[in-house]
Amino acid sequence: MKYNNIIEIEYNDYINGKSIKKVFELEKNLIKEDYSESSLFVSKVEGESMQPLIKDNAFVIADLSKKEFINEDIFLIFKENKMWIKKAFILNEEELFVSINPKFSHLKYKKEDCRIIAKVLLFFNDA
Structure with a gap:
């Protein structure tokens, strides 16, 4: 049953090499900024470059309609034929996407070497 205050986002999870369609549900009030509901999607993080904030295997909710570079916000970007999750950061007037984890x-x-896919609005480390 779908309630007015619930957002349902379909996504594919890959288990044992098979794609399984799932639905991620969350309350609308969890998102604290403007968003386009039809532009929301779910992605599962692989890797530790954003730890301790966003852990390996966390789920992120991102908005495809938000592509403006905003310092200190987190984005999904496309670089080197891969999608990466990185923090926007301005250093010496240069716009960069960086990892939070010092190991990375x-x-x-x-910024000019990347394409912004979406702005991350929420993440769930233990979903």
């Missing part, structure tokens, strides 16, 4: 501090990408 070498992963810095210039």
